[in-house]
Amino acid sequence: MSVRLHAAEGGFDIFAGDVLVIRHRADAPALFVGAGSPRVDMYRGNYFLEDKLAERVALREAAIDGDRVILSAGGRALLALTVRDGALACEALDPALNRLWLSTVGEAGERFWGGGEQLSYVDMAGRRFPMWTSEPGIGRDKSTLMTFQCDRDHRSGGDYWNTNYPQPTYLSSRRYALHVDTTAYSCFDFRDADAPEIEVWEIPARIELFAADRFASLVGQLSTRFGRQPQLPAWAFSGAILGLKDGTRSFERMEKIIAAGAEVTGLWCEDWIGLRVTSFGKRLFWDWKANDARYPNLKQKIAELNDRGIRFMGYVNPYLAIDGTQYVEAAEAGYLALKLDADEPYIVDFGEFDCGIVDFTNPAAAEWFADRVIGREMLDIGLSGWMADFGEYLPTDVRLHDGSDGMLAHNAWPTLWAEVNARAVASRSKTGDAVFFMRAGFTGVGAHCPLLWAGDQCVDFSRHDGIGTVIRAALSSGLVGNAYHHSDLGGYTSLYDNVRTPELLMRWSELSAFSPVMRSHEGNRPDSNLQLDGDDAVLAHFVAMTKVHAALAPYVAHLCEEAAATGLPLQRALFLDYEDDAGCWGVETQFAYGRDLIVAPVIEAGAERWHAYLPAGAEWRHLWSGEAFVGGATAEVAAPIGQPPVFYRSDSAFAALFASIGAA
Amino acid sequence: MSVRLHAAEGGFDIFAGDVLVIRHRADAPALFVGAGSPRVDMYRGNYFLEDKLAERVALREAAIDGDRVILSAGGRALLALTVRDGALACEALDPALNRLWLSTVGEAGERFWGGGEQLSYVDMAGRRFPMWTSEPGIGRDKSTLMTFQCDRDHRSGGDYWNTNYPQPTYLSSRRYALHVDTTAYSCFDFRDADAPEIEVWEIPARIELFAADRFASLVGQLSTRFGRQPQLPAWAFSGAILGLKDGTRSFERMEKIIAAGAEVTGLWCEDWIGLRVTSFGKRLFWDWKANDARYPNLKQKIAELNDRGIRFMGYVNPYLAIDGTQYVEAAEAGYLALKLDADEPYIVDFGEFDCGIVDFTNPAAAEWFADRVIGREMLDIGLSGWMADFGEYLPTDVRLHDGSDGMLAHNAWPTLWAEVNARAVASRSKTGDAVFFMRAGFTGVGAHCPLLWAGDQCVDFSRHDGIGTVIRAALSSGLVGNAYHHSDLGGYTSLYDNVRTPELLMRWSELSAFSPVMRSHEGNRPDSNLQLDGDDAVLAHFVAMTKVHAALAPYVAHLCEEAAATGLPLQRALFLDYEDDAGCWGVETQFAYGRDLIVAPVIEAGAERWHAYLPAGAEWRHLWSGEAFVGGATAEVAAPIGQPPVFYRSDSAFAALFASIGAA
Secondary structure, eight states: OOEEEEEETTEEEEEETTEEEEEEETTBOSEEEEEEEEEEEEETTEEEEEEEEEEEEEOOEEEEETTEEEEEETTEEEEEEEEETTEEEEEESSTTOOEEEEEOOOOTTOOEEEEESOSSOSBOTTSEEEEOOOOOOSSOOTTSHHHHHHHHHHSOOOOTTOOSOEEEEEEETTTEEEEEEOOSOEEEEOSSTTOOEEEESSOOSEEEEEEOSSHHHHHHHHHHHHOOOOOOOHHHHSSEEEEOOBTBHHHHHHHHHHHTTOOEEEEEOGGGGOEEEETTEEEEOOSOSOOTTTSTTHHHHHHHHHHTTOEEEEEEOSEEETTSHHHHHHHHHTOBOEESSSSSBOEEEOSSSEEEEBOTTSHHHHHIIIIIIIIIIIGGGTOOEEEEOOOOOOOSSEEOTTOOOHHHHHHHHHHHHHHHHHHHHHHTTOBTTBEEEESOOOTTGGGTOSEEEOOOOBSSOOTTTSTTHHHHHHHHHHHTTOOOEEOEETOSBOOTTOOOOHHHHHHHHHHHHTSSOOEEOOOSOGGGSOOGGGSHHHHHHHHHHHHHHHHTHHHHHHHHHHHHHHOOOSEEOHHHHOTTOGGGTTOOSOEEETTTEEEOOOOSTTOSEEEEEEOTTSEEEETTTOOEEESSEEEEEEOOTTOOOEEEETTOTTHHHHHHHHHO | OOEEEEEETTEEEEEETTEEEEEEETTBOSEEEEEEEEEEEEETTEEEEEEEEEEEEEOOEEEEETTEEEEEETTEEEEEEEEETTEEEEEESSTTOOEEEEEOOOOTTOOEEEEESOSSOSBOTTSEEEEOOOOOOSSOOTTSHHHHHHHHHHSOOOOTTOOSOEEEEEEETTTEEEEEEOOSOEEEEOSSTTOOEEEESSOOSEEEEEEOSSHHHHHHHHHHHHOOOOOOOHHHHSSEEEEOOBTBHHHHHHHHHHHTTOOEEEEEOGGGGOEEEETTEEEEOOSOSOOTTTSTTHHHHHHHHHHTTOEEEEEEOSEEETTSHHHHHHHHHTOBOEESSSSSBOOEEOSSSEEEEBOTTSHHHHHIIIIIIIIIIIGGGTOOEEEEOOOOOOOSSEEOTTOOOHHHHHHHHHHHHHHHHHHHHHHTTOTTTSEEEESOOOTTGGGTOSEEEOOOOBSSOOTTTSTTHHHHHHHHHHHTTOOOEEOEETOSBOOTTOOOOHHHHHHHHHHHHTSSOOEEOOOSOGGGSOOGGGSHHHHHHHHHHHHHHHHTHHHHHHHHHHHHHHOOOSEEOHHHHOTTOGGGTTOOSOEEETTTEEEOOOOSTTOSEEEEEEOTTSEEEETTTOOEEESSEEEEEEOOTTOOOEEEETTOTTHHHHHHHHHO
16 A cells, blocks of 8 residues: 655645555644754663754645655755655755654554564553663663662663664554654654654654555565565474583583473573673673683584584674684774774773674675674584674764764664674575574664564563563564564573572473573573572473473474565464454553464463453463363463463364363 | 843854853854643652653844844744843743743853752752752652652652752852743753753743852842842740640650750740641641640740740641641632632642642732731741741642643742741731741742741751751852751651661751751651650750850851841852852852851761861861861861861951850
């Protein structure tokens, strides 16, 4: 469906399909331009941005000529909008302009979904969402002691809108989507239902509009626009990937877990490059090559694992520790980003150690990192994947090879980083086989990154930084076109004596079993936190969940094919398949795992029973009891440890598979 | 010295005396106008304001005609400025305009003092100060647990700029002062040294400028402009005023304290109207008449006290509890502020009880409160003063008799409230004898209110809400023309198990002894906090300090005369008397008590020694040891409990008096 411009008395209207998105009149202008300069304050990836606004001018005068509008204020032409190719191409007519505000048409009760990967709210209505990739915060809720402590001690508490992966894209429940084609800071302000406002810290190239009769079609369009992932390889979803970072002991511990009966298809050792101990916990040595002391003969060991159907995964990020050899190599070649005011590498403080930034705007540097680092040091010794960490920290006062402004490069960085990883994988013909996963993202990350991970949750059930945020992250990122999502089984961040309980580990195993990738993590402080192999009951439960996960593989393979064909995410909002049931629209703590499964993970401590909304138009069976429920209502079921609330369509082609899982 | 307008190439300059205050050019405009609508969120006097900005237009075009400038944007004339009577009269040429921004000329190192009564910073350079009367916050420092708990539980933590008494007035170290004649929300943004910006949520009537060769002269001008207090009566500064709220036991406890040797000239019983118990602590019953059950025969009792030279003080505020009789009387007479959307009284939640608001914009209501309530129920039974509490809570969505907008009435309220109290006092010919004290304030409060009090400090030494904030409050409020200031001896707010230590009570006695009024307070939770008469050592120390306080009376009387003549505050910034010593300009934790005493109260726990900066150009003697120090340097002295760090000029006319106090 097309985007159309209609002249009107005193202004104009812009429609996406049949939906009025922009209504501009002289006495109620929708477009404003202006100028400002940012105040930027950053501490270890936590950004504090504010605009020092010089001007904001209403563009009351609109002259329409075919598909083009010239907008003026006081007789001065300031902005040209051209409707073409499903978008409003924007052109500043005064080079001093660097701010744009757009008020869209809003309706009471309208929902606004997306915004990239949002951890606290899938529906952004009623709130304001800055779009700036950063640390997501620890606690993320100013009413919690955890957030207070992190704010006080590390400026890192964060808030509901902080995310590693923002994206200036939303889907409206009025069945259109809007995307701002910019890497500048932007902000979606949905506080006023009748006047949503988008703010952009540049005159963006385009404001893209999408319309469709069905939400699923909108998601498909976005997936096409932003890039559709290759299908996830079977090894990645057919068994668990064990995250262990214990040097050679990792192998022994894996064997014990396999001996306990777990289905294991991968071993992820992020410490393959060696450790560095800091006050935050054990961290990794950021010089990207196998550490022979910690993992002797790793290449041979990987080959042996592969022979048993077990892949080996590692870790990499776009920084180079200044005490590593690659830093020296990159610095000598001129591959590092520089300080603005000196011809020397820009150094980033990562908390008790310093790093240089590989300058991915330099094609030679990107190629060096893809081929020399990831290619030679990782893929060539047999790694089948890795956590491609970070990407959110690019300082704004940095000098880059291509001369781009740090304020525009910052948000672009995660996608550049994804591209370097994808290029490395493609260089070894491993696309669709090697799997790297990222927490950082921005527009277009899905074109390169085959798998998202939900970042560094706290090891708890907290509302804004615990296990439950993983569900919202999967839903929101899926809606803007990312098919594959997963999380750190067990959570990551353990601070201020907040440690994993057996219950948390077991509930997270249940959530992960119904995710495309079931990957465990030891967390930032492995020694003071319970591990999967640290308790017999926890291990037995994990083993059972890996069996569920492995048994689901035929169904997941089907979902992967569907994702490749349609762009629909695997874990998805209920309203994508059940749009006509408005009861599904507000559901944010459950997901449809494809059309045939409704998964409502237990995300509170101490729960014995649980509620799940089941979509209308189908009969649903509780996976464990086989009890049937008519859709269109909330079902309550027993939810003991080991029986995550999951329901399948009675008429599913996979009903027999599901029934066998429940009966196992 | 005059305010002058000079035409310049592409704009104009405005001088206060010889100081360039505003530099306006087409390519660097100093003036902006626009339109916005406020988002107002309020919880029990804690306000959360934000502007929903529609437009901000740079006024690049200036047409000058004599003393008048017409400022335009895009050929549209939007603002007229007329220089007259030492001010810029402002006139909006478009009625839709309701925002003004003014950038003043700033210099590196420039100091900006004032802003009303500021509790955290006297010099506002480098920070942003909204001007909106409100609760000042509890904790007032986002890094403290107290602030976190109050924010979490009551939205009441506050921040450094929250104050009961803001005032859009500053003094610049470039020897000029600026005042915005508005009661709208405004904001002084001094974050950028080279471009201070003032924001006003209306087009203000005037922007007033003051210039003088000396800071003291500037303060005098401001005192003349905003109103000079009557001299404080001798009874108020010749002995301590005991704050007790224990019903008739208050009299017994007073006798015990007097018997211990304390110099007492007043008894303040805020519970004279009866108590109400809430979770915050014991509160008062807001129906303004003597409570016969709690204070039988109060009129006669007061007369007996007066015969002994002891005055009696009470408590009142501008609200009426809905379960009191005066509420009914006021409601029936139509004296209460109404809801916007219904013909019924606006009810304010004060935390477990509800109140109506007496509408002081109704002359009949103001007269009723002054004569019928304060006059008849308080002055006529012999009260010599009271805490005139509150004034900061006026909601913005209220309907007032005079039709004024709540956004403009809110800041005006404290001064209206002061005026009602002053009118009551004048009606009984008690001006200059009866003393009421207020924490709320705004421009002009000093014309009516004879004495400020620094609000409700926490019972601790915390940087932003403890004992030390009293000093900054005295300094800042004094600089904008308020001569008399004091505080709750012992602090007020005790929450979350934060209670008074003996040390705190004793250090506060020392601070209060060197204040015009030495008044104690039992705090919000008297029963769980140490009181002056609850510990022998604390009582003995208090007795000694009341003797110091009483002995200072001749000097304080001299200061009161000086204040009446010049407008100089009693407790004042060192640079008012010692302007040529730049070392005095940044001193915020000491005060000059008149020209001849330097007082540096101990405001940290556990201190045994203390530092004080002593102004150049004089020799100073330590009050207790008699040791002499040459001014222009920092002196270090022993500061045991009982010997607050105080220094007097060797050549003072009161040197013998001071020496006798130190030797006593």
